[in-house]
Amino acid sequence: MITRRAAFCLPALLALPARAADWPLRPVRIIVPFAAGGPADGLARMLAEVFAPRLGQPVVVENRAGAGGIIGTGAAAAAADGHTLLFGSVSMTIVPHLQAQPVPYDVVRDFVPLGLVGSTPFVAVVPASSPIRDVAGLVAAAKAGPRAITAANSGNGTLSHLATELFNARTGTAIESVAYRGEGVLMPDLLNGTVALGFLTLSTVLPHIRAGRLRALAVAGPARLAGLPETPTFAEADVAGLEVDGWQALLAPRATPAASVERMAALLQEAMADPALRERIAGFGVLPASADRAAFAALFPEEFRRWGDLVRSRGIRAE
Structure with a gap:
């Protein structure tokens, strides 16, 4: 029998966020803002294969291509179901600055960085x-x-x-x-x-x-590449500040519960430590990352700022 006191407490209990162990409650969706068949799509599907058995739910990759990634990124930003992720790339920090009109989301405000998956030198x-x-x-x-x-x-x-x-x-x-x-x-x-x-x-x-x-x-990176050991970096060639990284990463919409964010970030870091997955990622011509969440959380807004500064200073606009 539910007492009067318990009855008053029940709505508050129901409103509490689910624990990380309780999530996900249904299939998880990874939105890729590009067409199927490209590197981003391939990498997202690799992650989906790894995540599904660990989460105990299907992980579905949904391609939402168009407008340079704006359509898919906007769909992910608007998702409030707690079960949607975005497979993003460095372009999401560039595209908003190229548009004559504002995009329907704020990249830095509307997403929580989970971790880097890889980079393209x-x-x-x-x-x-x-x-x-x-x-x-x-x-x-x-x-x-x-x-x-x-x-x-x-x-x-x-x-x-x-x-x-x-x-x-x-x-x-x-x-x-x-x-x-x-x-x-x-x-x-x-x-x-x-x-x-x-x-x-x-x-x-x-x-x-x-x-x-x-x-x-x-x-155009911070260090020489294993595939080109004799080729210097621009810094070594006396051109400072010329680092260009085509990174790929996993992000969550801001509305995602904190416990779910923590679980996905930990799961991504665990997955990226698997040599077999790293080898598959390298097969796409991508350097596997460590999925360090703190490092990506620091990088993400800085990339948005620096590419925005360059786009504005050089007067670059979308075609």
């Missing part, structure tokens, strides 16, 4: 036939005349485009960006010298570097 490359041998030579060639050097990128506002603009800002050069629709599309023009330079992902350029068709000038 960027490398500055020139055709093997180019007379440019190093970063100093690139700077000299770029300063030889107005827009003396052209750089291919994978699309206006993409990370490869912003890397070129960041190089210009750091070196006082005026390299002209030429936008293509993807790295695969631009590669013939880069290989034959129609364009002189590209800031491109390691997975795309490494086969061409090893085949002697492209020359690597520098790595």
Whole structure:
């Protein structure tokens, strides 16, 4: 029999958030704001396979592509069911700054970072036939005349485009960006010298570097890469502040209960310690991350700030 006192307490008890051990109560959804078949989709599905047996519920990947990721990211931001996650990337910290009108969410306010899954290093490359041998030579060639050097990128506002603009800002050069629709599309023009330079992902350029068709000038990261041990970082080549990381990560909508956030962050970190999963991630040309939540929580707003500053200072807008 429920006493009068217990009856008054019952609504409050029901309103208490579920413990981490009680979650999830139903299938978990991971929204990928890009089309199926790409790297983000593949990585999200790997995580779903790992998470499902540990959570005791199906984990479903839902592709919500469109508007440079705005549609899917907006859908995730609006989710208040406590069972939705977002597989995000560095582009979510860039795209809002490119728009003429505000996007329907606040990236920093509306998401809780869970952890990094991996990163895609960027490398500055020139055709093997180019007379440019190093970063100093690139700077000299770029300063030889107005827009003396052209750089291919994978699309206006993409990370490869912003890397070129960041190089210009750091070196006082005026390299002209030429936008293509993807790295695969631009590669013939880069290989034959129609364009002189590209800031491109390691997975795309490494086969061409090893085949002697492209020359690597520098790595846009904090350390040299195992696949290119002889290639210096830009910092080593006396160009400071040129770090470009195509990271991928897992985030939760702000409305997600704290206990659920803690469980997913711990589960992600546990999964990312599995050598088998890390090997599968590396197969996508992505460097597996440690999923350190605190590190990503610090990185996330800083990335939003620094890319926003660059976009505004260089006057970059979405096509």
